[in-house]
Amino acid sequence: MAKIGVYVCHCGENVKGAVNIQEVLDFAKTLPEVVIAKDYQFMCSDPGQNLIKEDIKEGLIDRVVVAACTPRTHEPIFRKALEEAGLNKYFYEMANIRDQDSWAHWHDKLGATEKAKRLIASAVAKVKLAEPLEDRYQEAEKSVMVIGGGIAGIFAALDLAEMGLKVYLVEKQPSIGGNMAKLDKTFPTMDCSACILTPKMVEVGVHPNIELITYAEVEDVKGYVGNFEVTIRKKARYVDWEKCTGCGHCMTICPSKAPNEFNLGLNDRTAIYIEFPQAVPKKAVIDTDNCLYFKTLRKTGKVACKICEKGIPSKNIAGCPAEAIKFEDKDEFLTVKVGAVILATGFKVMEKHHFKEYSPNSPDVLTALEFERLISATGPTEGELRRPSDGKKPKSVAFISCVGSRDERFHTYCSKVCCMYMFKHAKILKEKYPDIDLYLFFIDVRTAGKDFEEFYVSTKQLGAKVIRGGRVSAVDIKPNGKLRIRAFDNDLCSPVEVDVDLVVLATAIEPGIDTEKLGRFFGASCGREGFLREVHTKLYPVDTASRGVFICGCVQGPKDIPESVSQAKAAAASAAATVMPGKIKFEAISAEVIRNKCSSCGVCVNLCPYNAIVLEEYQGIYKAKVEPALCGGCGTCASACPSKAIIFHGFTTEQILAQIEALTTY
């Protein structure tokens, strides 16, 4: 027979105010196998916990029910008390008589008291059937994979590497740097983006604990927290990176051209290229879609061009001085074992062609990121502002905010950084060209952030005109090449029209193309808008539904650089906390198959959302087996097993039936 102790908490007045404690205690004493029923003002306080501990130590009780608040917050506290007193922590149940009783039924004292009794009876019935369980531990790889080499991935990787952990940083592009590398300056400090980013990129490149795997993508993921096996496809580079010195000679002789992605197509690059001058690693790759050698080889089977390799001997032009060209290169696959994963694959900006009302076909209507390249010192015009259509310096520029953001047609969310980078752009332009006319169109101005409002005010003082009044209705192309903006000005309470030379659209920040696919690989789910979703906005802001998989930066939602870096550091700390101890704890709440009862039907195998159940040969017959480390603890299998061969520890069928019995009896 069990010896159950029931401890009723007053929670100050929180429970006592609605529940008649004495009546509940008297009732609890009448329940079968209850040997002690006590009350205390605050059961979770030290003296409260000591009441339980002493009764356990004196051998008076071997099962505990605390009737108090919610197990969702307090179960771990009391379980620990049991453990400290030498009792298995799973001999514990909680009756939620505060959150789900006294608080909700404050004005119905009688009802609250009756309900408290039944909830306690239910907990007693369950704990009576409790079994001692042990948490399980498994070895964890002391390494972390960071996917995405933008500012968030870079910081996460560096922090982890500094902690002494082995880090694999995987990046899709040939170089790390991400979107931040494309920015000219950064608000609100006006630091040059490259000046603050490139030293960090270099640090990543040389850090002994970081293995940089660029121009690579995730191909497959197996395993679970502590033991992920990630297969990476390193795309063929057609350049031997061991030999390539990044001199850039090949780019001066390659005859094939393609739009330069780094400059968002505002100019061309060669088919063999180094992504950008500050690239890390600074290595060349061949883009086979545009390379003359590969194009002709595919079409005719003949070799048309090998200039990058051999040069043009007749003109005395040499080929690659490092002899690094490798036309026969193939994709390489490598599998690495890591204990945790950080997803930091960032965002993409929405393209302008969605917005027919803003004349997207005009070369002088740019997205903000295109504009960023246009004014960047490393951009196609080396920082000189020139209209893409005619190469002339514009006398007036208009910026339009919330293009695709806060718009029911596209995205309901706010992209968060646009207001501020519009001011940044205005400031850069006004400082370079004080005579330029700037018109900034907003729905409303959002400058919540440290030093942001001051930045806004100082930009206005430079003479940039801020027009607030809802969405800009149209951008039309005039016969003289000017762009006419039609909008509404709230301050004037009237429609306004402005003719400008250049229009910049602050298009929405969107999830990257493969975000959902990547999430699926790792069991991390996407929210409504397609960004990866955190488990809890406040308490677990960088954790995903998949244990050991963390997120940071814009893959989680639009945010600025300081926020991305903060999140990256948080994700690094969380990932480190997961793998550092070298072992991972798995809750004892999990499913187990009783092989003798298993009829080998396999129903559970397909039902398991974690693929944790396999049919395994046992004494000549295939029987189901639950891999404990993979079991997520939902109990779906136990509910479905027609042979009742699956025990779901912690919530057994018998326990739940006993609870139902108790609730309906009393």
Add this chain to the structure above:
Amino acid sequence: MGWEPKIVVIACNWCTYAAADLAGSLRYSYPPTAHIIRVPCSGRVEPEFIVKALINGADAVLIGGCHPGDCHYRSGNYKALRRFKLLKRVLEELGIEEERIRLEWISGSEAKKFAEVITELDAKIRELGPNPIKRGV
């Protein structure tokens, strides 16, 4: 005290149980006739649990889970839905009014919905009267 409805709620830990906690902390009031049994996931609910509760005289059974697509365990709620639909058909055949068993998706933030569902269910049961199985006994 006359007859009071008795409602058994089997709620998943992550959504509906959390919503009930939140309803308490926001001091939403609802009738004290509903009692939650906590399970990790609505996928843990065996049809037998519902049958057992009804046979034992519960006047209504409510299963609470996460919204489709939001299951903490990826897909347990879909399985709960499948089983629930089948069982409901069987119970109707046996003369149990369909209003007595209910499945609701109540997310952790939908405290108001939790309170409303319980209030509504309590009122409905008062209208229907005690569980016919119990009356028969």
